[in-house]
Amino acid sequence: MLATFSLAGTARAELPAPADFSVSYYVTDESGEFVRPMVERDFRYATNRARCECGQRIGVQIQAKDGAEFDSSTRIQAFLGTKCATAESSPPGQFLPCGVLADALVATFVQGVMGAFHPAFLASGVDPASPSRDVAGADTILGSACSDKVAGQTSLWLCDPAANGTANCQPDEFFYGPDGALSQLSGVPSILYDFQPPLMEVKELTVEPADGGVVLRWELPSSGDIQGFRVLCEEAATGASPGLDFPTPELGEVPGTDHYFTAGNLCGAQPFSTVKTAPADVTDPDTCGNGVLEAGEACDDGDDNGPEGLCDESCELRVSPSLHALDWDHVCSDHITFRGTDVAIHGLENGKAYNFVLVSYDMAGNPRVHDKVVTATPDGSLPSPDGGLEGISGEGCACAAGESGGAGVLALSLAALLGLARRRRR
Structure with a gap:
């Protein structure tokens, strides 16, 4: 069933709550086709170095939920990576810019956004010289991939880039992600990635x-x-x-x-x-x-x-x-x-x-x-x-x-x- 919205017609709504969106992850096969939803053991143990080196993609579906209220002009951006809220507002340094999974109007998220991404996007940001940040783009260049010195956990990040009137996503415009500094983030699932022996x-x-x-x-x-x-x-x-x-x-x-x-x-x-x-x-x-x-x-x-x-x-x-x-x-x-x-x-x-x-x-x-x-x-x-x-x-x-x-x-x-x-x- 598609999500339905009550669209605000005059004033821009506040940032969505994490509960306004449903994010599901999937195990994929060799071709990147969805096989089954990820379960707890997949979230905790499956994303290892071998699967990163093989490029066994992780499937994701983002669905806006019933009853959410948004301005019809709201544009949502979806990122994959580590500390995306920090990386978006800081010069490339400890945290490189995150990969972009989607950048679309609310109506697209009403229909549902589906995609699949290489596990390396969880652990590595996009190189500053990359011509693209699209997680499915053939010309996107990561800073590194599948390093045996890397382990951590993260998830999808969502932001409303125009919420405070400033171009691009600012830290206070992120409303969904694994960072505890963001408000109301209980229940956001994270994927543990471990490439270290x-x-x-x-x-x-x-x-x-x-x-x-x-x-x-x-x-x-x-x-x-x-x-x-x-x-x-x-x-x-x-x-x-x-x-x-x-x-x-x-x-x-x-x-x-x-x-x-x-x-x-x-x-x-x-x-x-x-x-x-x-x-x-x-x-x-x-x-x-x-x-x-x-x-x-x-x-x-x-x-x-x-x-x-x-x-x-x-x-x-x-x-x-x-x-x-x-x-x-x-x-x-x-x-x-x-x-x-x-x-x-x-x-x-x-x-x-x-x-x-x-x-x-x-x-x-x-x-x-x-x-x-x-x-x-x-x-x-x-x-x-x-x-x-x-x-x-x-x-x-x-x-x-x-x-x-x-x-x-x-x-x-x-x-x-x-x-x-x-x-x-x-």
């Missing part, structure tokens, strides 16, 4: 061989932001996945449980939508270890580069490209709770060396790989992996374990990696 780091990762598997152990600090762990593995000599069957997370799955998400696993080399961003400043270009993959480098994990890491001091891979990319085909453990400090891995071939890495992830499903590769060779003369967890691996049992970072990984070309089929079990 876990901040907490595990320590002392070790591996012991067993019959048809291995046992991994690690130490945890007393507190942190880890939701769980997975172990990934590969054949040390070839880089091949051992082929253990752990279904890949689906696009519509909500994190906060037992998965991590990467863009490679969700959308492969073909994002669903993209945004333009201003060139990033690199303070030390063409330097191995700066965390930026540059010409001539097979990898660059920044501070995690090292002789035991997935990427060495010369920015050469010590594991296969697919394992380095945390491809879900390499998963060889089920979900391990955030309190876990050990795990038994089954289904491996005795006499064959395997590399193992430990991946932690937060409630949003953002992964962080531990910066140490460990290697071991399952041995049929040893106890089972479950026996190792019971503490029966005695003196001499660890002597069959390989040194950290085993040798002989397969040097797959980038083209070959991109050609790998992305598994989607439905």
Whole structure:
């Protein structure tokens, strides 16, 4: 049912109340089509870095409610971003101008405004040099996108740009948004976005061989932001996945449980939508270890580069490209709770060396790989992996374990990696 209005004919009405508008958000598919309304778990956990890098758009519908009173000439502007009320009235600085979703007369909002936007608009403002601020515009340039240092929450912002007689939206003309400084904002839903991997780091990762598997152990600090762990593995000599069957997370799955998400696993080399961003400043270009993959480098994990890491001091891979990319085909453990400090891995071939890495992830499903590769060779003369967890691996049992970072990984070309089929079990 369409909203109906009593239009003021002589004097301009005061700012609308947030309750005069209904704002609904939707989960979308690869094409940006609305699939279902967002629920609490979507608002809290779904907007992670992988979905931002894949450009899985967020749908929104703005509907003026029955009984609201507006002047027929009222024009409403809808923005997406952080601190939009502040950014609109200040020179570009800490908060860049927000993206514009709609700019229309009340009559348009009576009919309802629908759109979909790239998740990056929640966290990043529009570059001052951008020729457009339209969230659907191909020439809109953001200040940044999907940065792994960004987390926060925000929502749609609405303003009446002519309420105080001054051109453009001023802070006192915003009537809907997540900012507590705005009046009467109870009930405004906010979307939490989290592009950061876990901040907490595990320590002392070790591996012991067993019959048809291995046992991994690690130490945890007393507190942190880890939701769980997975172990990934590969054949040390070839880089091949051992082929253990752990279904890949689906696009519509909500994190906060037992998965991590990467863009490679969700959308492969073909994002669903993209945004333009201003060139990033690199303070030390063409330097191995700066965390930026540059010409001539097979990898660059920044501070995690090292002789035991997935990427060495010369920015050469010590594991296969697919394992380095945390491809879900390499998963060889089920979900391990955030309190876990050990795990038994089954289904491996005795006499064959395997590399193992430990991946932690937060409630949003953002992964962080531990910066140490460990290697071991399952041995049929040893106890089972479950026996190792019971503490029966005695003196001499660890002597069959390989040194950290085993040798002989397969040097797959980038083209070959991109050609790998992305598994989607439905």
